[in-house]
Amino acid sequence: MTSPYSLGVIHGRFQVPHNDHLRYLLAGKALCEHLVVGITNPDPTLTRDEDVDAHRSQRMANPLTYWERRVLIRRILEASGVAYNAVSVTPMPITHPELLANYVPMDAMFFLSIFDDWGRRKLARLQGLGLQTHVLWEVTEAQKGISASDVRERMRGNHPWEGMVPPAAVALLREWDIPGRLRRMWSETHPGHHEANPCG
Numbered sequence: 001m002t003s004p005y006s007l008g009v010i011h012g013r014f015q016v017p018h019n020d021h022l023r024y025l026l027a028g029k030a031l032c033e034h035l036v037v038g039i040t041n042p043d044p045t046l047t048r049d050e051d052v053d054a055h056r057s058q059r060m061a062n063p064l065t066y067w068e069r070r071v072l073i074r075r076i077l078e079a080s081g082v083a084y085n086a087v088s089v090t091p092m093p094i095t096h097p098e099l100l101a102n103y104v105p106m107d108a109m110f111f112l113s114i115f116d117d118w119g120r121r122k123l124a125r126l127q128g129l130g131l132q133t134h135v136l137w138e139v140t141e142a143q144k145g146i147s148a149s150d151v152r153e154r155m156r157g158n159h160p161w162e163g164m165v166p167p168a169a170v171a172l173l174r175e176w177d178i179p180g181r182l183r184r185m186w187s188e189t190h191p192g193h194h195e196a197n198p199c200g
Contacts, residue, residue: 007108008032008134011092013040014069015062016152016173020145022076022166027136028111029082037073038092038104042066046093060189063152063182066091072169079168097125106131114138155179156186 010028014021029035041047041062064072070089077087093099100106110126110133112119119138126133146164154161155178162170173179 003031003033005032005109005134007034007036007105008111009036009038009092009104009108010111011038011040011094013062013148014073015041015064015148016155016165016178017069017072017076017169018146018148018151018164019166021148022080024113024136025073025077026080026082029077029086031111031134032109033086035082035087036104036108037087037089038094039066039069039073039089040092040094042091042093046091046096046099060182060185061149061152063178063185068172068176072172075172076166076168079166094122094125097129100129108132109134111136115141115144152182156182 008028008031010025012021012024025035025037043066047062073089074084074087078084090103092103106129110131112122112126112133113136114120114123115138123133123135151161151164153159154164155173158179161179165173
């Protein structure tokens with residue numbers, strides 16, 4: 001079966017990649033022969049505050065490096081049966097639209113999902129650059145499903161999180177001790193504050 005588009009671009013922060021992220025990625029791949037996955041907020045120099053969602057640029061919301069996210073995206077897509085050469089992964093500084101042409105193919109179809117003002121702003125931003133866009137789905141925030149913030153909070157609080165993340169990513173997240181990294185980051189940003197029972 002021929003895909004509707006030869007080349008597609010999809011993007012996200014993937015902090016951390018969870019099951020609904022995988023569903024989103026696979027929905028994009030189903031529509032194109034080759035999918036370019038753009039990782040936003042790839043590093044602090046390519047991250048800018050956005051007034052519609054300032055939380056996205058905060059350190060606690062970005063515990064994984066670009067490299068770690070690249071490895072995780074590759075791992076979960078491969079485990080889902082997507083051929084290695086059918087996907088590329090690249091930085092995509094969405095908060096610096098003037099730089100996008102340096103990172104992604106501007107003649108591709110740009111896929112996105114919308115559930116809040118930030119999603120609507122990104123759609124307008126991409127269309128303002130003259131790019132072709134395809135909204136995979138638009139839902140309310142309440143209908144969004146899994147939230148990466150909830151996954152991070154469960155990790156930091158020593159609560160079960162593994163069922164919210166693709167199995168192929170769990171081993172790497174444990175190996176890199178991302179729950180411990182989140183706890184250390186939280187302690188650094190809340191000096192002198194101790195949680196009464198982080199394991200409760």
